[in-house]
Amino acid sequence: MSNQNNNNLPGFLQRLKGWSEIGTAAIGFFVALIGFIKLALGDEVLRPPKYLPKIGQLEQTAAVSELNSFKLQTSLSHEMVYLSFFTVGLTRYTASDWDKAITNFSDALIQVKDPIKALDQSIVYFYRGNAYSEKKDYDRAIADYNQALKLDPNYAKAYIGRGNAYGNKKDYDRAIADFNQALKLDPNDAYAYNNRGNAYSYKKDYDRAIADFNQAMKLDPNDAYAYNNRGYAYLYKSDYDRAIADFNKAVQLNPNNANVYDSRCEGYRTKGDNDNAIADCNQALKLDPNKANAYYNRGLAYKNKGRKDKAQEDFKKVLELNDNVELSQKASQQLQELGTR
Numbered sequence: 001m002s003n004q005n006n007n008n009l010p011g012f013l014q015r016l017k018g019w020s021e022i023g024t025a026a027i028g029f030f031v032a033l034i035g036f037i038k039l040a041l042g043d044e045v046l047r048p049p050k051y052l053p054k055i056g057q058l059e060q061t062a063a064v065s066e067l068n069s070f071k072l073q074t075s076l077s078h079e080m081v082y083l084s085f086f087t088v089g090l091t092r093y094t095a096s097d098w099d100k101a102i103t104n105f106s107d108a109l110i111q112v113k114d115p116i117k118a119l120d121q122s123i124v125y126f127y128r129g130n131a132y133s134e135k136k137d138y139d140r141a142i143a144d145y146n147q148a149l150k151l152d153p154n155y156a157k158a159y160i161g162r163g164n165a166y167g168n169k170k171d172y173d174r175a176i177a178d179f180n181q182a183l184k185l186d187p188n189d190a191y192a193y194n195n196r197g198n199a200y201s202y203k204k205d206y207d208r209a210i211a212d213f214n215q216a217m218k219l220d221p222n223d224a225y226a227y228n229n230r231g232y233a234y235l236y237k238s239d240y241d242r243a244i245a246d247f248n249k250a251v252q253l254n255p256n257n258a259n260v261y262d263s264r265c266e267g268y269r270t271k272g273d274n275d276n277a278i279a280d281c282n283q284a285l286k287l288d289p290n291k292a293n294a295y296y297n298r299g300l301a302y303k304n305k306g307r308k309d310k311a312q313e314d315f316k317k318v319l320e321l322n323d324n325v326e327l328s329q330k331a332s333q334q335l336q337e338l339g340t341r
Contacts, residue, residue, distance in 0.1 A: 129161050163176070210234070213226050223253075231264075248264065265297045281297050
């Protein structure tokens with residue numbers, strides 16, 4: 001990769017171009033670094049995450065004549081190491097290597113003792129928080145989002161991240177409060193509306209949930225998950241036809257995603273259309289053979305059809321996968337009802 005391709009670099013590297021002589025050297029260094037990372041990961045292309053926040057303009061804070069001073073050289077060294085660890089961390093993050101990403105982000109933060117606006121450490125706390133969330137370590141995730149918001153109180157994505165973490169801890173009121181704050185800062189964030197809608201759904205406030213999903217779709221008409229989530233809200237209101245219509249739209253928008261077929265399977269099953277339910281769960285499992293929820297839904301559909309043997313196989317598979325405690329408990333209960341120990 002050459003400097004002629006700088007337009008393809010992540011945003012934070014683009015902003016290094018304004019760093020005068022230092023910026024020229026930094027761009028060259030990081031272009032080479034990304035090339036090395038790409039080779040090290042088996043030619044995996046570095047893709048910046050969708051919601052990469054902006055890092056402030058890196059300004060030249062000293063005259064060129066001062067570049068030879070030991071103090072400035074030391075500072076630049078720490079900043080370069082900081083950016084190196086952050087770059088590697090983002091690469092690990094895009095590869096879903098959460099443990100190594102967390103290590104790299106932590107190493108980056110160690111390099112800079114005091115907040116430096118140009119380096120914007122809030123972005124590192126944000127992505128480390130996301131990585132902790134992916135590992136379901138929600139308390140550490142919340143701690144990192146707190147730190148990101150301490151450094152940048154207007155960081156809308158950090159409010160969304162913290163709201164998601166609170167939602168996963170079933171603290172829906174705090175989740176909604178964070179989504180409210182995110183939307184105050186960015187009223188056009190479809191993701192925040194979608195996730196606030198989910199929180200309202202979990203609180204069984206389905207009308208507010210539907211209103212939020214409607215707004216998410218208005219902002220992003222091709223958001224399959226907004227249709228999928230609104231489908232569940234209608235399903236819980238026993239409006240089965242509208243639910244299945246939304247699941248149909250989600251499948252149309254994202255036909256290679258196992259979740260949307262699993263959702264429609266649940267919709268058909270709840271409506272009593274077990275044959276279509278089984279067909280959709282089969283498709284979900286074709287796309288994701290380890291999707292426990294699809295085995296559970298298919299097991300219920302088989303049970304409804306009197307196919308005890310097939311139902312037992314599916315509920316046992318849920319226990320074998322054992323990736324969700326609550327779902328495993330429900331599968332165990334179904335096996336007991338079917339006379340299986």
